Amino acid sequence: MPSAPQDTAAPSVAASGVRQRHVTTLLGLISTALLACSSADKVTTGETGGTMVIVQPAEPRTLFPPRANQTHELSVIASVFDRLAEIGPELSTFGDIGFTPRLAKTWSWAPDSLSIAFSIDPLARWHDGVAVRAEDVRYTFHVYTSDAVLSESRSLLGNIDSVSVRDSLTAVVWFKRRTPQQFLDATYSMFILPSHLLASLPDSALVNAPFGRQPVGTGRFRFAQWEAGSRLEIIADTANARGRAKLDRVIWTFVSDLGAATVKLSAGEADFLEQIKPENIPQVASTPSLRLESYLSLRYGFVGFNLNARREPLGAAGTPHPVFGDVRVRRALSMALDRARMVRSALDSLGMVSFGAGPRVLIPDTTVLRQVPFDVAAARALLDSAGWVDTNGDGVREHNGQALTFELLVPTSSATRLKLSVLVQSALKNIGANVVLQNLDGSALGPRLDARDFDAWMGGMQTNPGLQGMRQTWASRGALNHQGYNSPVFDAVLDSALTTFDLARSRGYWARVFQQAIDDAPSVWLYEERLPIAVHKRIRIAPLRADGWYANLADWSVDPAQLIDRDRVGLGGAR
Amino acid sequence: MRGIVARLTSRALQSVLVIFAAASLAFLMLHLAPGDPISGIADASSVPRELRAQWDAQQGYDQPIAVQYTRWIADVARGRLGQSTSHQRPAIDVLGDRLPHTLLLMSLALGASVLLGAAIGAWQGARAGRRPDRAVTTASLLLYSIPEFWFALALLYVFAYRVHILPATGMFDAAMYDSMTPWQQIIDRARHLVLPWLSLTVMGTAVFARYQRATMSDVMREPFVRTARAKGLSEAAVRRQAWRAAILPIVTLAGLSFPALLTGAVFVERVFAWPGMGSALLDAIDKRDYHLVSACVIIGSAMTALGSLLADIVRAFVDPRLRVS
Numbered sequence: 085m086p087s088a089p090q091d092t093a094a095p096s097v098a099a100s101g102v103r104q105r106h107v108t109t110l111l112g113l114i115s116t117a118l119l120a121c122s123s124a125d126k127v128t129t130g131e132t133g134g135t136m137v138i139v140q141p142a143e144p145r146t147l148f149p150p151r152a153n154q155t156h157e158l159s160v161i162a163s164v165f166d167r168l169a170e171i172g173p174e175l176s177t178f179g180d181i182g183f184t185p186r187l188a189k190t191w192s193w194a195p196d197s198l199s200i201a202f203s204i205d206p207l208a209r210w211h212d213g214v215a216v217r218a219e220d221v222r223y224t225f226h227v228y229t230s231d232a233v234l235s236e237s238r239s240l241l242g243n244i245d246s247v248s249v250r251d252s253l254t255a256v257v258w259f260k261r262r263t264p265q266q267f268l269d270a271t272y273s274m275f276i277l278p279s280h281l282l283a284s285l286p287d288s289a290l291v292n293a294p295f296g297r298q299p300v301g302t303g304r305f306r307f308a309q310w311e312a313g314s315r316l317e318i319i320a321d322t323a324n325a326r327g328r329a330k331l332d333r334v335i336w337t338f339v340s341d342l343g344a345a346t347v348k349l350s351a352g353e354a355d356f357l358e359q360i361k362p363e364n365i366p367q368v369a370s371t372p373s374l375r376l377e378s379y380l381s382l383r384y385g386f387v388g389f390n391l392n393a394r395r396e397p398l399g400a401a402g403t404p405h406p407v408f409g410d411v412r413v414r415r416a417l418s419m420a421l422d423r424a425r426m427v428r429s430a431l432d433s434l435g436m437v438s439f440g441a442g443p444r445v446l447i448p449d450t451t452v453l454r455q456v457p458f459d460v461a462a463a464r465a466l467l468d469s470a471g472w473v474d475t476n477g478d479g480v481r482e483h484n485g486q487a488l489t490f491e492l493l494v495p496t497s498s499a500t501r502l503k504l505s506v507l508v509q510s511a512l513k514n515i516g517a518n519v520v521l522q523n524l525d526g527s528a529l530g531p532r533l534d535a536r537d538f539d540a541w542m543g544g545m546q547t548n549p550g551l552q553g554m555r556q557t558w559a560s561r562g563a564l565n566h567q568g569y570n571s572p573v574f575d576a577v578l579d580s581a582l583t584t585f586d587l588a589r590s591r592g593y594w595a596r597v598f599q600q601a602i603d604d605a606p607s608v609w610l611y612e613e614r615l616p617i618a619v620h621k622r623i624r625i626a627p628l629r630a631d632g633w634y635a636n637l638a639d640w641s642v643d644p645a646q647l648i649d650r651d652r653v654g655l656g657g658a659r
Numbered sequence: 660m661r662g663i664v665a666r667l668t669s670r671a672l673q674s675v676l677v678i679f680a681a682a683s684l685a686f687l688m689l690h691l692a693p694g695d696p697i698s699g700i701a702d703a704s705s706v707p708r709e710l711r712a713q714w715d716a717q718q719g720y721d722q723p724i725a726v727q728y729t730r731w732i733a734d735v736a737r738g739r740l741g742q743s744t745s746h747q748r749p750a751i752d753v754l755g756d757r758l759p760h761t762l763l764l765m766s767l768a769l770g771a772s773v774l775l776g777a778a779i780g781a782w783q784g785a786r787a788g789r790r791p792d793r794a795v796t797t798a799s800l801l802l803y804s805i806p807e808f809w810f811a812l813a814l815l816y817v818f819a820y821r822v823h824i825l826p827a828t829g830m831f832d833a834a835m836y837d838s839m840t841p842w843q844q845i846i847d848r849a850r851h852l853v854l855p856w857l858s859l860t861v862m863g864t865a866v867f868a869r870y871q872r873a874t875m876s877d878v879m880r881e882p883f884v885r886t887a888r889a890k891g892l893s894e895a896a897v898r899r900q901a902w903r904a905a906i907l908p909i910v911t912l913a914g915l916s917f918p919a920l921l922t923g924a925v926f927v928e929r930v931f932a933w934p935g936m937g938s939a940l941l942d943a944i945d946k947r948d949y950h951l952v953s954a955c956v957i958i959g960s961a962m963t964a965l966g967s968l969l970a971d972i973v974r975a976f977v978d979p980r981l982r983v984s
Contacts, residue, residue, distance in 0.1 A: 135834050137833060137834050139828075145700065145745060145746060145747040146747045151747075153701065153705075153706070234710065234713050234714055234717060236701075236706060236710060238710075239707065239710070291747070292742065292747060292748065296747065297748070312746075312753070312756040312757075312934065313756060313757065313760070313934025313935075313938075313939075314829060314830055314831070314833065314934050315829075315833040317833075333834070335833050335834055337828070337829055337833045337932070338932060338934075339828050339829075339932040340929055340932065340938065340942070341929050341930050341932070343812065344812070344815060344827060344828055344930050344931065344932060345828075347815055347816065347819055347820045347827045347828075348819075348827040348828050348932075350820055351819050351820055351823055351826075351827050352823075353826060353827055353828070353832075524693075525694075525945070526694075526698065526702060527692070527693060527694025527695075527698045527945075527946070527947050528692075528693035528694055529704075530694060530698040530702070530704075530711075531693055531694060531698065532693075533704065534708050543704060544704060545704065545705065546705060556707065563707030563708060563709060564704065564705065564707055566704070649835065650834035650835055653834065653835065653837075653838050656837055656838065
C-alpha cells in the first residue's frame with residue numbers, strides 16, 4: 085500500500101501533536117491537582133509529609149551500590165534501592181527467620197536447600213516506571229562478583245554459585261553448599277540493580293558511570309537531586325507498590341566540621357545528626373527542639389596485639405612477638421586494665437565493656453562468658469611468673485634483655501580510641517609496661533597494619549550481621565586478622581558455629597568461640613558504643629537497627645502538630 | 660609594543676615552567692607520603708588488603724612512581740587531569756563545581772579587604788602615632804593574630820547559634836531554596852554568604868591595613884609631601900598624593916593574594932561548609948587523592964602566575980616610573 089504523501093500527512097501529524105500536547109497538559113494539570121490534594125490531605129492526616137534535613141560530615145563518593153561502603157553512602161542507597169528480602173530487627177541470620185519480603189514477594193527453598201527461588205513482586209517498578217524482572221537479580225549478582233567492578237561485598241557472596249532466571253518473575257539463587265546463613269548471603273549483600281539501564285555498559289565502565297550520581301532504584305524513596313558539596317535529596321516514591329515513604333523529602337547536607345554541624349542542628353537548620361562528639365552532647369541536650377537517642381551498633385573496639393614478630397607476613401611460620409607471643413603477658417595486660425572505669429571515663433553512659441571478638445548484639449549468649457578479671461596484683465604476679473621483672477629499677481620490666489616496652493598505634497580518626505589509648509598507657513605503667521603511643525591518620529595506619537609493622541594497635545571493627553566476618557577478622561587465615569591470631573581450636577569451633585543447622589548447638593559453639601578468644605587474649609576486648617544521634621522532636625523515628633540507623637527510614641514521619649515551614653513544601657520542585 | 664609582547668611571552672613561558680614544577684612537586688611529594696588514594700577511601704581495618712591491592716591495580720597505583728608520573732604528565736599535556744578517587748569522577752568536574760563557589764567568595768572578600776584595608780591603613784598612616792592610629796593598630800594586630808579558624812567559629816557561634824540572625828552553613832537553604840522566588844533565592848544566597856565573607860574580609864582587612872599604614876606613614880615623611888604642603892595644597896590633597904605613592908605595596912600584596920582566590924579559604928570553607936576549592940583540597944590531601952590535589956595545584960599555580968602578571972600591569976599603570984623603565 086502506497087504511503088500518503090508527506091504534504092498531506094504533515095497537517096494531520098501536527099494536529100495530532102497539538103491535541104497530544106493539550107491532552108498532556110490537561111493530564112499534567114489534573115495529576116498536579118490530585119498530587120497537591122493528596123499531599124495536602126496526607127499532611128493534615130499526619131500519615132505522610134514533611135521534610136527531614138540530615139547533616140553529615142562527609143559526602144558520598146558514589147551511589148552505585150556495589151562500590152559504596154561507607155555509612156553515609158549506604159544511608160542513601162538503602163532508601164533508594166531494595167534487597168530481595170530484608171533482615172529482621174533481631175538481625176537473625178539463621179535460615180530466613182525474621183526476614184521480610186522486599187523485591188521478592190515470596191521465596192521457596194529447594195528440597196536439598198541448595199537453591200532458593202525468589203518470586204519478584206509483579207507490582208514492583210523501577211523509579212523510571214519499568215517493571216522489575218528476575219533478570220535484574222541475575223544481572224546484579226553478575227555485577228557484584230565482576231572482576232571489573234571489584235565490589236567489597238564480593239567476598240560475602242562466595243557461597244553463591246550462580247543466579248538463574250526461571251521465568252521473568254522468578255530468580256533462582258544457587259549455592260555451593262548448605263549453610264545456616266545462605267539466605268543472608270542471597271539477600272543482605274546485594275541491592276538489586278536495573279539491568280535495563282546498566283547492562284548495555286561494559287562492566288569496566290560501571291564504577292564511574294553517571295548512574296552512580298543519578299541512581300534509579302526501587303525503594304520507597306527515589307533519588308531527586310545531588311548538588312556536589314551542597315545537598316543530596318531523595319523524595320517519596322508515590323507510586324511504590326509497597327507504599328510511599330512517610331516523609332516527603334530527606335535532604336542530606338554536608339558539613340565536615342562536627343562542631344559547625346552541631347550548630348546547624350541546634351539552630352534548627354537541620355533535623356538529624358548521626359555523629360555527635362561527646363563534648364557536643366550537652367549542647368544538643370540543652371536545645372529544646374532536639375532529643376538525643378542512641379542505639380547499639382555492630383562496632384567494637386580493642387587493643388590488638390601483634391602475636392608474631394614485627395613485619396612477619398600473615399600466615400608465615402611464625403616467630404613469636406618478643407612481648408605478645410606469650411599468652412601470659414597478654415592476659416596480664418588485660419588484667420591490668422580496669423576496662424569498666426576506662427570505658428566510662430571515655431564514653432560515659434554511651435560506652436560498654438566489650439564481651440569479646442564481636443558486638444554483643446550478635447553474641448547469642450553473653451551470660452556464659454568468663455571474662456579476664458581486673459586484678460592488678462594478679463597481673464603483676466602473672467608477669468613475674470612469666471619472667472618479666474624489673475631488674476634495673478627503672479619502672480619497666482625486662483625479660484631476656486627485652487624491655488616490656490611496645491608501640492601502640494592509634495588512629496587519629498577516632499576520638500574514643502585516642503582517649504582510651506592514654507588511659508591504657510597510664511594503667512599499664514602501673515604494672516611495669518611502657519607503652520609508646522603513635523597517633524596516625526588512616527592513610528598512614530593502613531600501610532603499617534598491612535606490613536604488620538606494629539606491636540599493638542587500638543583496633544575497631546564494624547561487622548555485618550551473621551558473624552561470618554569473624555572468619556576474616558579472627559580466624560588464622562583471615563584477611564583482616566592483623567593480629568596474626570592463630571588458634572586451631574578457635575578456627576574449628578568457629579567453623580562449627582557457622583555451619584551447624586541446630587540452633588541450640590549453634591549457641592553452644594558460639595559460646596566456645598568467644599570464650600576461646602577471651603582466654604587466648606589476642607586483644608584486650610575493650611569497648612562497645614551506643615551511638616548517639618540527635619533528632620528534631622517533631623520527627624518520629626522507627627526503631628533503629630544496629631547495622632544502620634537508616635534501615636527503616638521510609639517509616640520515619642513528622643508529627644503533624646509540629647510542622648515547620650520546610651514540612652509544607654511537599655515533594656518539592658526537584659521531581 | 661614589540662617589547663610588551665616579548666615580555667608577555669617571556670612571562671607566559673616562565674609561568675608554564677612554574678606550573679609544571681609546582682604540579683610535579685605536589686604529585687611527587689604526595690606519593691612520598693604514607694598511604695595512597697585507596698587507603699584514603701577504604702579503611703585498612705575493614706577492607707582486606709587483597710581487595711585494596713586490586714583497586715590499586717585497577718587505577719594504576721601499583722605502578723612505579725616514575726610510570727605513574729609519566730602517564731600523569733602525558734594526560735595533563737592532553738588536558739586530562741585524571742580521576743578523583745575521593746569523588747569518584749573526573750578531577751576537572753570536581754574543580755568545575757567548586758571553582759565558581761570559591762571565586763565568588765574570595766573575590767568579594769579579597770576585593771573588600773583591599774579596599775577597606777587600603778582606606779583604613781591610609782587613614783592611619785596619615786595620623787601615625789596619634790591615639791586613633793594606636794587604637795586601630797592594636798585592633799588590627801589583634802585580628803591579625805587570631806587564628807582564622809577560631810574567628811570563623813566565633814562568628815558562627817554568635818550569629819548562627821546565639822543570636823541566630825544568619826544561617827550557619829552552606830550556600831543556600833537546602834530545604835526551602837527550590838520553593839523560593841528568584842528574588843528570595845538571591846537574598847538567601849546573600850545571607851549564606853555573609854558569615855564566610857565576613858570572616859575572610861575582617862582578617863584580610865587587618866593584613867592590608869597594616870601594610871598600607873606602614874607605607875603611608877613612610878610616604879608622609881617624604882620630601883615631596885613637605886613640598887606639597889609648602890606649596891599650600893590642602894591636607895586632603897596632600898594625602899591623596901601621598902596615598903597614590905603608598906598604594907604600590909598594596910597592589911603587589913593583592914597580586915600575591917590572587918592564588919587565595921582558589922585555595923586561601925581552606926579553613927573558612929570548612930567551618931561554614933562552603934563547597935569550594937579550599938575544602939576540596941584539604942579533603943583531597945587527607946584522602947591522598949593524587950589527581951585532585953595535582954589539579955588544584957595546577958590551577959593554583961596558574962592563578963599565582965596570573966596574579967603576579969596582573970600586579971605588574973597594575974603597578975605599571977599606577978606608577979609612571981615603572982612604565983618608563
